[in-house]
Amino acid sequence: MRSLPIHTVLPELKACLAQRNSAVLVAAPGAGKTTQVPLSLLDEPWLNGRKILMLEPRRIAARSAAAYMARLLGERVGGTVGYRMKHESRISANTRIEVITEGILARMLQQDPALEQTGAVLFDEFHERSLQADLGLALCLEAQSALREDLRILVMSATLEAEPVAQLLGQALVIRSEGSMYPVATRYAEKPLQGRLEEHVVRWVSIALAQEQGDMLVFLPGAREIRRTARLLAERLPPDQVPVPLYGGLSLEEQQRALEPSPHGRRKIVLATSIAETSLTVEGIRIVVDAGWMRVPRFSPRTGMTHLDTVRVSRASADQRRGRAGRLAPGICYRLWTEAEDRALAERGEPEIRTSDLASLALELSAWGVAEPEQLAWLDPPPKAAYAQACELLEQLGALRPDRSITAHGRDMAALGVHPRLAHMMLRAEPLGLAAEACQVAALLGERDIASSRNGVDLRRRLEELNGQATASHADESALQRIRKEAGRLLAGLNRMGSAEAEADKPVSRDAAQPLRARIEPERCGELLALAFPERVAQRRADGRYVMANGRGAALPDGDSLGAEPYLAVAELDDAGTEGRIMLAAPLSLKALETLFADQITEGEEVYWHMDTQAVRARRLQKLGAMVLREQPIQASDPEQVAAALLAGIQAGGLDMLPWTRSARRLQQRIVFLRRFEPDLPDVSGEALLDDAQHWLLPHLYGRKSRGDLHHLSMDQALEAMLSWPQRAALEEQAPTHLTVPSGSRIPIDYSNPDQPVLAVRLQEMFGLAQTPRIANGRQPLLLHLLSPAQRPVQVTTDLASFWREAYFEVRKDLKGRYPKHYWPDDPLEAVPTRRAKPSSSRP
Incomplete structure (x- = not known):
């Protein structure tokens, strides 16, 4: 076995775990931690023959790590080293190292809270901060504290901020190992990219292939961009340069093809999502082209929905990607962003627990017996608003009681290992005779939409394609095969649960032991969606839009075939504005709606x-x-x-x-x-x-x-x-409403401008008054509009004394010329005020 950097710190790590029950290992990419650490701990006395569980964030990494360790031992997977993940396992009675995906750990802890057969739990690539990793660590710490003080917990990562984790583990020792990466040169774009991302990627791939040697790894945000880029490359590259996709939705065989060395004389261009950032070694890679984007789920407590956001990679992710080019030899990394943009990157990505739908987490905690997350130790506690909303949903689905304790139905939901919405739908579908349809719908919703836009938003058309009932299919056959396989697994699990319940408690409490029909009824798809998304049942309004049970508005795309349906059950809609755009739905009859929700x-x-x-x-x-x-x-x-x-x-x-x-x-x-x-x-x-x-x-x-x-x-x-x-x-x-002026007239006061009330009065009626009238106990002078005999303002003032003294004589000349029959005295203060053209012989 060749020497790896991790070997230099293994003695320190083993000494630490011999004395303590936790540690943090920070090892650079390529150090060998994923495969060497579990093997090195197998013979430690404290393990006492028990198993090592190692968590990997992705299925492909779990398979790859298990296969590599088994090969080092000269064994097949399933011997000393095996793996376990949802619906797939390769283990035996002799297995001592189980590489598991993160969701499996919670299942194991629910069944055996003390993990009696386990001596150590290793969290690999913990820096990715997946929701399941955070949950698994919190539950393991609780088990260690309350039941198994001898349980070892080791957190491993390449880019982890170690101190907070060490503190969470009880001031655990932090051990660091340098990697053995070959030098990797970095090239940046000269200016920010504009236009379609795929076109830029293809251009840079062509440049890199012409200038560099070896195979290439290209990082793209998601499967959609991978497919588009693959089509463009297939049109432009010679036959000896082959684009190969790598993302989570592919089959095991398709993923394995991307990891294997390229055939002699051919160059491989692996088009991957962030799945290839860590844990995996893609053979032959010397060049990395990084588009700089990744797709992450974001949950909105406002709408109760999760949507995928395309966001800039963090600096930690960018460095991980760059390191892929230096695993086996010197390499080069082309970053499709400028150096200025690089300086603006966030240091690390946001932990999933802050941005994800927490319904599954809340159900797991309730099954564990935890009513409030604060009862456990977290690196980042679940956000209160999102957690409360998750519990509200679970209570609506009948999984939780008002005190957040779990119900029998909730335990059944947790046992199925799918999202609580889908688990509730599957369980409630059995008495309706729709178990097969429910499992197909659950599998469909877990996959990227298989239908083209020509099929509209109607989920029934997807079911028809899945079952070969569509008149014309536009779906990807490999995706259909994956969904059929997943639906079969879900149905088998549902049947096993029903059979176990029937044996344990006769007569059967629900119709789980009845034979399931093989005939699929797509027309009842709306009932199933209504069970999974009760708050998204929608009613058509007079204007053609819809209102959902939760009060939020929704609208179908223009011209969609479901536009005339009075009721819909909505599975997917966007999260934009106050009214969402419906992406996936099925019609629902009023009768079915009243039956399903009679109690609500x-x-x-x-x-x-x-x-x-x-x-x-x-x-x-x-x-x-x-x-x-x-x-x-x-x-x-x-x-x-x-x-x-x-x-x-x-x-x-x-x-x-x-x-x-x-x-x-x-x-x-x-x-x-x-x-x-x-x-x-x-x-x-x-x-x-x-x-x-x-x-x-x-x-x-x-x-x-x-x-x-x-x-x-x-x-x-x-x-x-x-x-x-x-x-x-x-x-x-x-x-006052009016003011009595010297002429004896009661003139209304205009208060339309509260900052400056106005008194509009003919100038001749104010003769003899020396000062401006005031209101509000003298605190507010009136704004005087002094009018001509024709009721037009000749002066606007709040200072009557100044007007008499300075401006009156000029105004008098003008008025005397225009109104010669009227009275215009030389001294206005001694003159007799009048409402007429001229005053009477004596004052009124």
């Missing part, structure tokens, strides 16, 4: 504002969430409900629905003005009145039912009722 349908009476008739109406309703299934008009009898509904109509339509008179508007304006000086007065601005209508307006609405009835409402009285007697007196005194 509510009946009651509703008094509401009818927008079209502008009146209060009442109806008897059957509702499922926000959807109205049936309604019957009735007479509204409760005056409080009628008044409240009328108020809701006014708040929706705005205050202009009310019968505002000129007098009422002036009263409102006066109160608004005086409140500047007397803050104890109520706020009667339009916005405040609308917000506070419950208090000031509602008492005046009793006995009224429509907008027409509002015409008899006195807005003056409604506003005055908001004032106390002292406030009314203050209003009359400090914000």
